Amino acid sequence: xxxxxxxxxxxxxxxxxxxxxxxxxxxxxxxxxxxxxxxxxxxxxxxxxxxxxxxxxxxxxxxxxxxxxxxxxxxxxxxxxxxxxxxxxxxxxxxxxxxxxxxxxxxxxxxxxxxxxxxxxxxxxxxxxxxxxxxxxxxxxxxxxxxxxxxxxxxxxxxxxxxxxxxxxxxxxxxxxxxxxxxxxxxxxxxxxxxxxxxxxxxxxxxxxxxxxxxxxxxxxxxxxxxxxxxxxxxxxxxxxxxxxxxxxxxxxxxxxxxxxxxxxxxxxxxxxxxxx
Amino acid sequence: xxxxxxxxxxxxxxxxxxxxxxxxxxxxxxxxxxxxxxxxxxxxxxxxxxxxxxxxxxxxxxxxxxxxxxxxxxxxxxxxxxxxxxxxxxxxxxxxxxxxxxxxxxxxxxxxxxxxxxxxxxxxxxxxxxxxxxxxxxxxxxxxxxxxxxxxxxxxxxxxxxxxxxxxxxxxxxxxxxxxxxxxxxxxxxxxxxxxxxxxxxxxxxxxxxxxxxxxxxxxxxxxxxxxxxxxxxxxxxxxxxxxxxxxxxxxxxxxxxxxxxxxxxxxxxxxxxxxxxxxxxxxxxxxxxxxxxxxxxxxxxxxxxxxxxxxxxxxxxxxxxxxxxxxxxxxxxxxxxxxxxxxxxx
Ligand SMILES: Nc1ncnc2c1ncn2[C@@H]1O[C@H](COP(=O)(O)OP(=O)(O)OP(=O)(O)O)[C@@H](O)[C@H]1O
Ligand SMILES: [Mg+2]
Numbered sequence: 001x002x003x004x005x006x007x008x009x010x011x012x013x014x015x016x017x018x019x020x021x022x023x024x025x026x027x028x029x030x031x032x033x034x035x036x037x038x039x040x041x042x043x044x045x046x047x048x049x050x051x052x053x054x055x056x057x058x059x060x061x062x063x064x065x066x067x068x069x070x071x072x073x074x075x076x077x078x079x080x081x082x083x084x085x086x087x088x089x090x091x092x093x094x095x096x097x098x099x100x101x102x103x104x105x106x107x108x109x110x111x112x113x114x115x116x117x118x119x120x121x122x123x124x125x126x127x128x129x130x131x132x133x134x135x136x137x138x139x140x141x142x143x144x145x146x147x148x149x150x151x152x153x154x155x156x157x158x159x160x161x162x163x164x165x166x167x168x169x170x171x172x173x174x175x176x177x178x179x180x181x182x183x184x185x186x187x188x189x190x191x192x193x194x195x196x197x198x199x200x201x202x203x204x205x206x207x208x209x210x211x212x213x214x215x216x217x218x219x220x221x222x223x224x225x226x227x228x229x230x231x232x233x234x235x236x237x238x239x240x241x242x243x244x245x246x247x248x249x250x251x252x253x254x255x256x257x258x259x260x261x262x263x264x265x266x267x268x269x270x271x272x273x274x275x276x277x
Numbered sequence: 278x279x280x281x282x283x284x285x286x287x288x289x290x291x292x293x294x295x296x297x298x299x300x301x302x303x304x305x306x307x308x309x310x311x312x313x314x315x316x317x318x319x320x321x322x323x324x325x326x327x328x329x330x331x332x333x334x335x336x337x338x339x340x341x342x343x344x345x346x347x348x349x350x351x352x353x354x355x356x357x358x359x360x361x362x363x364x365x366x367x368x369x370x371x372x373x374x375x376x377x378x379x380x381x382x383x384x385x386x387x388x389x390x391x392x393x394x395x396x397x398x399x400x401x402x403x404x405x406x407x408x409x410x411x412x413x414x415x416x417x418x419x420x421x422x423x424x425x426x427x428x429x430x431x432x433x434x435x436x437x438x439x440x441x442x443x444x445x446x447x448x449x450x451x452x453x454x455x456x457x458x459x460x461x462x463x464x465x466x467x468x469x470x471x472x473x474x475x476x477x478x479x480x481x482x483x484x485x486x487x488x489x490x491x492x493x494x495x496x497x498x499x500x501x502x503x504x505x506x507x508x509x510x511x512x513x514x515x516x517x518x519x520x521x522x523x524x525x526x527x528x529x530x531x532x533x534x535x536x537x538x539x540x541x542x543x544x545x546x547x548x549x550x551x552x553x554x555x556x557x558x559x560x561x562x563x564x565x566x567x568x569x570x571x572x573x574x575x576x577x578x579x580x581x582x583x584x585x586x587x588x589x590x591x592x593x594x595x596x597x598x599x600x601x602x603x604x605x606x607x608x609x610x611x612x613x614x615x616x617x618x619x620x621x622x623x624x
Contacts, residue, residue, distance in 0.1 A: 072521050092527025102518045106540040106617045116526035118536070146617045166526060 013083035014048040014169040014202045016069060021078030023064055038064045040227035041078075046204060048083075048169075051196055053205040053217040055260070061228030062206045063099055066172045069204065070096040082170060092120055095168035097176040099206075101155035103147040109158055110134065110143040116166040126165070133161040136191060138184075152179040157188070164195060170202045178208065189216055193240075210256050214249060215242050222259050232259050316375060317364065319382030320357030324350045327389035334397045338408070345413035346392070353385055407587040412594070415580075415587030423576065423595055430572040430599065433489070434561050437496025441553065445501045446546070449508025453542070454534055459513070466505060474499035474560045478567060492564035499560040500553035507549030511542025544618065547611045554607060558600050573599065 020043055025036035038061040046052050054062050067073045068080055071090040080087040082094065090096075095116075103112045113130055117123040134140050137157035147155055156179045163171065173192075177185045193216060196203055207213050213220045214236055224231045234256060238248055327350045357378075364371040388409050394400045396408035407415075416423065452462040474495045485491035515538045523537050539546075565574030573596050580588035 067521075070525050072524065090521075090524040092525075094525065096521075096525040098518065098522060100518065102516075102522045104519060104522075104537070104540070106543070115523065115528075119523060119526050119528035119532045148617075162522075162526065 013085075014200075015050075015083055016044075016046040016170060016202060016204065017079075017081045018042055018044040018065070018069070019079045019081070021065075021068065021075045021080060023061065023068065023073070024076045037227040039075075040229050042228065042230055043078075044221065044230060044233075046202060048202050049200040050219070051193075051203045051205065051217045052219045052221060053207055053213040054221045054223060055207060055210060055213050055256070056221075056223030056228070056231075057225045057260075060223045060225040062223060063174055064228070066096060066174050066204065066206060069170075069172055070094050072096075092116060092166050093168055094170045094172065095163040095166055097160055097163045097171070097173045099174040099178075101147075101152075101159040103150075103155055103158055103162075105147050108144050108146055109139055109150070112147065112158055113161050113165060115162055120166070129165055133165050136164075137161045137188075153181065153184065156180065157184075160188070160192075167199060168201065170204070173203065173205045175206050175208065177212065185212075192216070210253055210260075211244060214238075214252055214256070215244060220256065222256065234259070316378050317361040318357070319378045320385060321354050321361070323382040323385035323389065324354035324357060327385055327392070328354070330389045330393055330397065334393065336396050337399050338396050338403065341410045341414050343410065343414045343417065345417055346388075346408075346410040349413065350385070350388075353381075357381075404584055405586050407590070411587040412590040415585065416591040416594070419576075419588055419591065423573075423591065426571060426573045426576040426592075427595060427599055429569075430561060430565065430574070433492055433565070433569065433572060434496060434557060434603070437493045437561070438500050438554070438557050440493065441497030441500030441557070442504055442550065444497065445504035445549070445553070446508055448501070449505040449546075449549075450512055450534065450539065452505070453509035453512025454538060459509075463509070466502070466509070470502040470506060474502075474556065475563045478564065482568060488568040488570070492561070492569045495560050495564050496557045499556040500550075503552035503556065504546065504549035507545045507552070508542060511545030512538045514545075515541040544615060547615065550607060550611075551604075554604060562596075 020041050021039060022041055023037075023039040025038060027036060042061075042065065044052075054065070056062055064073065068075055069082075069087060071087050071094065074088075087094075103109075104115070107115070110130060113133055114123055117126050117130070131140070134143060137160060139154060139157060139161075142150065142154065147158070150158065156176060160173075160176050163173075176192075177188050180188060189212060192203075195201065205213075205216060217236055220234045220236060222231045222234065223229065234252070236252065238246070238252070243249060328347060331347055331350065360370065360374055360378075364374050392408045392410075395403075395406050396410070448462065448466075451458045452466065453459070477495060477498060478491075481491035481495055482488070485494060519537050519541060520533055523533055528537070561572070562574035562577070565572035566578045569575065573592055577589060577592045577596075580586075580592060
């Protein structure tokens with residue numbers, strides 16, 4: 001477990017605001033193809049210290065939204081802000097755990113985890129934390145291995161540790177636990193929750209696992225596809241730590257599945273029709 | 278004691294086997310547990326054949342007064358036998374011999390065939406094709422001059438290569454990273470770069486105060502083009518996801534260039550360095566021949582001028598050893614720097 005320094009009260013500066021954001025990707029010839037309409041008029045606000053997850057079908061613009069919040073992509077129209085500051089460029093304040101681990105193949109596991117500290121020039125003071133985070137993700141034995149010796153799940157854990165070590169005020173996670181086995185996954189969920197509570201980090205968490213979304217988050221954003229829109233935002237009002245088999249948990253799970261099902265209705269409707277004929 | 282060594286040796290060959298099975302070690306010897314006698318004795322057998330040819334096949338050319346060639350053969354014979362005996366108790370020597378014996382045996386055998394074709398059967402005419410004794414005698418008699426020439430070539434090559442590489446890395450990274458530098462630099466690079474460095478010789482002789490400086494400049498130019506080209510393309514092809522990761526972790530411009538783009542471009546840069554080494558050898562020899570009156574290139578054309586072909590071959594042998602040693606050093610540097618690629622690509 002990571003030793004955590006006592007944090008001051010959660011400041012409003014770590015809240016996120018997405019205001020009527022639309023994103024269209026230009027096609028190679030310069031025009032805008034209809035399929036490249038990734039996000040359409042998305043508005044969302046996330047309080048400081050809140051943990052919100054996003055679920056939705058593949059291609060509905062979840063990664064695109066996170067990249068815009070990280071400052072890596074700019075919206076076609078609309079505004080994004082952290083606290084009162086508009087988001088214009090990436091910053092170590094807003095960590096992003098990418099969908100692909102994207103570890104630097106020329107650095108060992110340890111050096112990969114150190115990247116944020118080196119980039120900010122604080123490696124000397126924070127060196128002790130490297131070991132703590134390596135232990136947190138269970139990779140001490142691989143400290144000196146190069147990334148191509150790691151399994152997909154191990155690489156994902158390294159990329160999680162690499163983002164966590166910066167202690168960003170806002171952490172954007174794009175399916176960070178997707179490649180993990182059920183047990184490691186549950187352990188990592190608890191570790192992330194522990195860090196979230198201890199640091200008051202604002203977290204936005206993309207997942208395809210509805211149980212994970214319910215177990216972890218304060219609110220669940222359900223998105224639909226083509227163009228990407230927010231279908232519904234469901235608050236999760238269960239006491240923590242949550243019991244995955246409680247009746248409230250299961251009822252919420254049913255509601256969300258239903259919403260997702262209706263979100264994909266045109267498709268489902270077709271299927272039903274063709275089955276009937 | 279002995280059994281422990283045996284165990285280590287067995288373990289090592291099991292590892293070797295596993296590794297070549299995985300296709301990782303392309304150049305490891307086949308995993309035979311015991312060396313076959315014909316492998317171990319390749320050198321002494323070849324040397325014996327060489328000695329037999331030298332002493333018993335009648336010569337149709339006048340004999341040299343020197344005896345370097347038979348001495349060389351005898352030394353090879355002795356070393357080969359000694360090695361074959363010593364490998365019994367030294368596993369590392371055994372592995373080395375298993376790999377090298379056939380090759381070295383073939384070298385000695387080639388010398389024997391060479392003598393047969395030249396001194397004995399006169400298949401190849403004199404003075405253009407002296408026998409092994411002629412080459413060795415030339416090497417021995419000119420050893421001081423040859424050593425001096427090699428030294429001059431080495432100094433010229435290394436200084437030209439170093440200057441060219443440093444400039445190329447700066448221009449390559451600049452062109453690869455900054456769009457403005459790319460806009461102006463790339464066309465220049467594409468137009469001027471492909472001109473062989475040797476084509477600049479007439480101009481270099483006019484501009485430069487001394488032949489040595491112009492030769493260094495030409496070697497540097499020969500290295501500069503391929504290294505710049507490959508560095509620039511390596512830098513500009515850095516995966517954007519690597520840059521994105523670094524930026525979300527708080528990296529600034531300097532970190533992105535020196536800790537992300539350059540490491541990502543290193544495999545490309547090394548390809549450029551190898552290509553540059555090839556062109557710099559060529560340029561070195563030509564520049565020494567026409568400009569600088571020293572070095573192996575100069576020695577080669579000087580020996581040819583006197584029709585001393587024994588010396589020409591001697592110089593070629595030295596050049597081969599010289600260039601391949603430098604090439605090997607660069608390979609070693611690459612293996613060290615790009616150790617992270619082991620297992621990612623086939624070496
Ligand atoms: N750089 C890009 N250029 C063009 N189109 C893009 C680009 N990035 C994303 N898109 C498009 O935007 C849409 C949303 O992509 P995004 O990666 O955000 O989906 P996602 O919700 O994260 O999906 P998944 O769950 O599969 O990761 C997709 O239709 C995709 O084709
Ligand atoms: Mg995605």
